Amino acid sequence: MLRTDNLQKTYESGDEALKGVSLSIEGSEIVSMIGPSGAGKSTFIRCINRLVEPTGGEVYLDETELRALGKRDLRKARRDIGMIFQEFNLVERLTVMENVLSGRLGYVSTWRAFRRNFPSEDIQRAYEILERVGLEDMENKRADELSGGQRQRVGIARAVIQQPKILLVDEPTSSLDPETSHKVLDLLTTVAKEDDIPVLINIHEVELALDYADRIVGLSDGELVWEGGTDELDEHARDIIYRGGESREGTGSAIEEEEAAEDRQEIDRQVPGGG
Amino acid sequence: MAADQQTWRRPTAFYNRTVKWLFYIGSVLFVGLLLSRTGVSPGRFWQGILFGIDLVGQMVPPTATETQFNRMMEMLGESVAMSMLATVLGVLISIPFGFLAAENLVPKPVYYLNRSIIMVSRSLHSLIVAIIFVKAFGLGVVAGVLTLSFKTIGYWSKLFAEDLEDIDRGQMEAIEATGGSRLHTIVYGVVPQVIPRAIGLTVYRWDINIRQSTIIGIVGAGGIGTVILAAFDKYQYQYASTILLAIVAVVMVGEAISAITRRRVE
Numbered sequence: 100m101l102r103t104d105n106l107q108k109t110y111e112s113g114d115e116a117l118k119g120v121s122l123s124i125e126g127s128e129i130v131s132m133i134g135p136s137g138a139g140k141s142t143f144i145r146c147i148n149r150l151v152e153p154t155g156g157e158v159y160l161d162e163t164e165l166r167a168l169g170k171r172d173l174r175k176a177r178r179d180i181g182m183i184f185q186e187f188n189l190v191e192r193l194t195v196m197e198n199v200l201s202g203r204l205g206y207v208s209t210w211r212a213f214r215r216n217f218p219s220e221d222i223q224r225a226y227e228i229l230e231r232v233g234l235e236d237m238e239n240k241r242a243d244e245l246s247g248g249q250r251q252r253v254g255i256a257r258a259v260i261q262q263p264k265i266l267l268v269d270e271p272t273s274s275l276d277p278e279t280s281h282k283v284l285d286l287l288t289t290v291a292k293e294d295d296i297p298v299l300i301n302i303h304e305v306e307l308a309l310d311y312a313d314r315i316v317g318l319s320d321g322e323l324v325w326e327g328g329t330d331e332l333d334e335h336a337r338d339i340i341y342r343g344g345e346s347r348e349g350t351g352s353a354i355e356e357e358e359a360a361e362d363r364q365e366i367d368r369q370v371p372g373g374g
Numbered sequence: 375m376a377a378d379q380q381t382w383r384r385p386t387a388f389y390n391r392t393v394k395w396l397f398y399i400g401s402v403l404f405v406g407l408l409l410s411r412t413g414v415s416p417g418r419f420w421q422g423i424l425f426g427i428d429l430v431g432q433m434v435p436p437t438a439t440e441t442q443f444n445r446m447m448e449m450l451g452e453s454v455a456m457s458m459l460a461t462v463l464g465v466l467i468s469i470p471f472g473f474l475a476a477e478n479l480v481p482k483p484v485y486y487l488n489r490s491i492i493m494v495s496r497s498l499h500s501l502i503v504a505i506i507f508v509k510a511f512g513l514g515v516v517a518g519v520l521t522l523s524f525k526t527i528g529y530w531s532k533l534f535a536e537d538l539e540d541i542d543r544g545q546m547e548a549i550e551a552t553g554g555s556r557l558h559t560i561v562y563g564v565v566p567q568v569i570p571r572a573i574g575l576t577v578y579r580w581d582i583n584i585r586q587s588t589i590i591g592i593v594g595a596g597g598i599g600t601v602i603l604a605a606f607d608k609y610q611y612q613y614a615s616t617i618l619l620a621i622v623a624v625v626m627v628g629e630a631i632s633a634i635t636r637r638r639v640e
């Protein structure tokens with residue numbers, strides 16, 4: 100179980116990215132966090148495993164409060180948190196197998212890591228997971244030879260082999276085309292359900308969130324402004340999340356499409372060659 | 375502004391055009407002053423050119439007796455061996471310096487300390503370093519190898535550190551996020567990103583070390599330089615030109631090997 104309590108982050112630049120977010124995720128539910136670009140979704144996810152240090156509040160993973168942990172204990176806690184990234188973040192020059200096995204690094208010594216000498220049960224599990232994500236026989240390919248969809252499959256495999264207590268997923272499909280996005284999300288949610296892992300997933304496109312989530316939370320300007328089931332996300336809810344409560348006539352989908360397109364352009368600029 | 379303006383001049387890099395012309399005139403006067411101070415008169419200059427032509431005349435055709443030839447090959451071998459040993463030694467020492475001089479990987483004080491060490495290595499010319507090591511370790515290859523190793527540190531660590539500063543942080547973060555330690559992150563998330571450049575830098579430095587190894591013998595730090603100096607001292611100009619040709623050949627082969635290797639890995 101993951102629970103954040105009044106989680107805050109103010110960047111050194113003075114940006115108040117999180118203004119006290121309290122959220123809990125239990126069982127094996129898939130929670131989708133939606134909200135406009137700049138709302139603080141990535142910051143929230145990265146504050147949970149402290150890739151970004153929160154400046155206030157608490158984060159509990161089961162009974163452990165993560166903010167109180169020292170470096171060594173934090174590393175141990177991170178072994179239980181799988182993370183999947185927007186730009187995949189595979190080690191490009193390493194093979195698929197090495198990338199998958201890197202999910203087990205928290206359990207092997209540096210020397211064994213250097214020699215790529217992983218325990219045989221890790222290797223066996225890696226082969227199993229590669230098969231589950233549809234990459235059988237690809238173990239010796241280098242990550243930079245793969246397509247975007249294949250890379251994110253490796254990303255999923257790397258996170259799942261950790262046997263984590265929760266999966267944190269930050270915009271997993273922003274660098275992918277729509278068809279591949281669906282396949283990757285199908286795979287991700289299936290694997291998570293099979294292994295009973297709860298998922299917190301930032302998604303940009305509301306329609307994708309509706310397709311795959313059990314529950315949706317809306318973040319706007321660093322605050323949780325909405326929470327509910329997928330069937331409750333009506334026009335009013337969207338106004339709250341995306342337009343600060345101001346409603347507009349019509350269906351509202353036109354503006355969302357526009358925003359999504361703008362955001363996608365922004366990502367393209369940030370990630371040359373992604374996709 | 376002036377819509378009817380018909381002339382345009384490129385803005386000058388100087389403050390204004392008067393300053394520009396003052397700067398040019400000043401430069402010419404300064405060079406003139408230097409020339410007069412060093413006593414280089416047109417006559418002396420001409421004399422030097424004639425002497426140079428005469429010297430080249432005495433250098434052709436390049437010839438060497440069998441003993442001379444054997445000695446030359448032996449010392450060339452020594453130079454190449456020195457350059458290889460120094461590259462291996464220098465790069466091994468450079469690796470930690472490089473990591474510790476990468477701004478994105480270490481705390482600021484460590485970064486500044488290591489940058490300073492690297493700067494010292496870069497600021498001293500290899501001949502000066504060689505003189506110091508010859509004083510400390512006596513004439514011969516030990517001083518030569520140490521000189522080249524020392525110079526390798528400045529070059530290799532600096533460029534390596536710059537490559538480290540350019541790596542993709544995302545790949546590092548992914549390893550950190552799995553619960554990897556700092557060392558895991560370096561070994562798994564950083565090293566794979568910089569290996570090809572590290573190999574490229576090494577062969578390139580080896581190629582530079584070959585060239586350097588031919589000169590430091592002049593101050594007694596081993597290698598072919600010793601033999602060249604002796605040949606000139608004894609007015610054996612034809613032998614000297616043979617050695618020069620041999621050096622050019624060796625350097626060219628080294629450069630070719632290094633270029634091919636770099637193209638294959640980078």
Ligand SMILES: Nc1ncnc2c1ncn2[C@@H]1O[C@H](COP(=O)(O)OP(=O)(O)O)[C@@H](O)[C@H]1O
Pocket residue numbers: 110111112114115116134135136137138139140141142143
């Ligand atoms: N490293 C950073 N330094 C300073 N400000 C940041 C940094 N990362 C994000 N921010 C700011 O924090 C806010 C939230 O950003 P982010 O979490 O990336 O939002 P989202 O993922 O919802 O688009 C934005 O205003 C952004 O400019």
Ligand SMILES: [Mg+2]
Pocket residue numbers: 140141142270
């Ligand atoms: Mg984001």
